[in-house]
Amino acid sequence: MSEGPMRIIHVASSLRAPLGGAELYCVELAIAQARVADVAVATPLVDEATRARLEGAGVRVDVRPVWRPYPSDGRGPNPAARALFHALDAWGAVRAPQGYRRGELDADVVHVHRFQGVGAGVLRAPPGRPVLHTVHDYALVDTRATGARGGAAVDRLGALQRARTALHSRAAAQASLLIFPSVRTRDRNLALGLDVPGERVAVIPHGWPWSSRHQGGRRDGGLLFLGKLSERKGVAELLEAWDGGIGDARLAIAGAGPLEGLVREADGGVTALGWLDGAAKEEAVAHALALVMPSTWPENFPLVTAEAMLAGTPVLTNALAAGPLIEDGVNGLVAPDPSPAALRAVLTRFLADPGLQARLAAGARATAAQLDMDAHVEVLLDRYREALGVEA
Template sequence: MRIVIVSSLYTPHIIGGAEISTQILAEALVPVADVHVMTLGGHRSGSVRKETIAGVTVHRLPHHNLYWIGESKGKGVLPKTVRRLVDLYNPRIIGAAGKLLRELRPDLIHTQNLSGFGPGVWTASAGAPILHTLRDYSLLSPVSSPLGNPALAKLYAMTSGGFSKRVAAVVGISGHILKRHTDAGLFSKAARLVIPNAVEGRIAAADKDFDRKPLRIGYFGRIEPEKGVREMIEAARMLPPDVVESVVICGEGSQREELAASCRQDNRFRFPGKVKPEEARRLMAEMDANFVPSIWEEPFGRVIIESYQVGTPVYASAVGGIPDAVASPDEFLFRPGSATAIRDKIMAYHVKSAEQKRRIQAACLEHCRKFTQASLLERHLELYARTLSGGGDYAVSAAYGQVQ
């Protein structure tokens, strides 16, 4: 079976979790399929550049746009919007994609994030069935974030919706992101299901002194307004040192300097910046509890599973796809944007007994085993077989969690 995965970016060009998840899927398929990735390179014109990475044949097409998506950092709202509007139908990139697909003659095409290609690339399928995985909201808005211009977003979603009728099956990495798109009218003819991301990492709990009471709490991710870091800091500052001993805010972003400055008089707070994955795991393991206080609709909660892998529980906002990733959501979710709600969860964990904390850790370790590469491969092979056989009667249900 020959599979072509289409993705805006591919390793070593990584912006976030979408690129990591696409790479995990591609490499998981290598033992059972001839896997090709069609992606965009940093060159604006010229020929397709081909290389092999971990058994995956990668084809980097010229981006044929205002700028390459891999160079988005620092671009203003206007150029970003113009580039994404070009995506709606870019005949040069669609032509290049169609030419390559006719040469490769895949059995299946599996598209991922399409910023840079645009949904018009679904017209270049060369007769192969198309599957699509929803990893962000870029089909609903030219700025792929909480929708700030409803009229523009509606026009954008209508265009994406028309092209999406060519898709045979659509996968949401959470029940929320799938429902968000289908409620907007996209993928009206597609089979629908949820397959959560695989999160690589050794599952091994760090030793913890469950009897100690002052808590060490952590945040790992971008430090931006929509991530709710300010609210988490406010919550921790409400509590005395005999409840919160230390707070680690790990990551970079537009709010880092401002928030670090606001905490200079409180030596409980540390801002180590962006660290390597192995250092992040070590820090996660040292915490008593980690927090994901996002305000915006996160498509998934990768950092939640990463924390579970080292045996540290996570309290998180009840927003977007986060509930699908959280173990025991009734206990570990809180209202987004509320410092008071976060404070209450800190206190709730502080008063737990050592035995309760041990049971929570065991539950976290068990829960994260559902998000392994083996599980991801099994679910996708089943999907591919059903699609190739013409079957597509899938119920819309979250794999783990709730469809909201």
């Protein structure tokens, strides 16, 4: 390890807005660590607002371009482009592109978040330079990163996926540590074929900052969806469940993505807020009666639930989507499945019972104590020191 503050470099295959949960976590963690360490971020893509925020907090942004057949926020213009992307991704598990190979990331510790588009080869730790990977989803075992098909979690993927998993396992097994934010995500990755030494696996829940920590403030009686407007986030299921409204309740949908047109055409008390960030997002979450998370895949550690807990806002979700923070009847309500009918039953039950709303809000406030970002940073620094062989 170099003299002076620990040098940390975070790797994300894209930091271009709109940022998903893994990208937001990478940004917030880098900013929090910059108060106690020398921190940089290496990425092929970054938008100017994200870059300015990182650099304003003392985090260096190192843009290392990587060629890909379609933009990072696209789904592939055609099957050939998607096939080429996944072929390059598989090759990247054997040899990462220039700029991301062993030894080319100059720091004491490399912390990888998103590798798709860069290649799992970035996980291979060179001698004396630890590489840790936060496993935000199922990308190691599934090209879709969801571990689900047709709105249902699967226990076994196809032969091509299994071959890809074997390639990725060989790269991941050379990482110093794989960090899973939830037990469920660790167990599902292993069940779907990820093969890595048990001593190189840890479960460390995320921390999350919340500048104003709104709790117990004014609630306007509305429900809120916050996230990417995509199929796997359950936007269509939510609109079908709402189906003209529930009493005089209101539903606000904040986000951007391919289903934005569908949201703007909805009626029955649905308001499209567009993409929210920063203070506007905090205010929306703090004023909502509940947050609705109707995702149709097994979410890992959805940061939107952390934001809700920090605001004292209950979460209404389903058993497939619910992350480790949500306890049915304690700080939210959990439908048995992602179907519109099951979701509508949960929404109706919640909106009809003010006493239940108050109990779940109190439970959300209690859960917030688990999310201290400063404590989370210390836990990770200890893991870095352990990997470096340095005493705390």
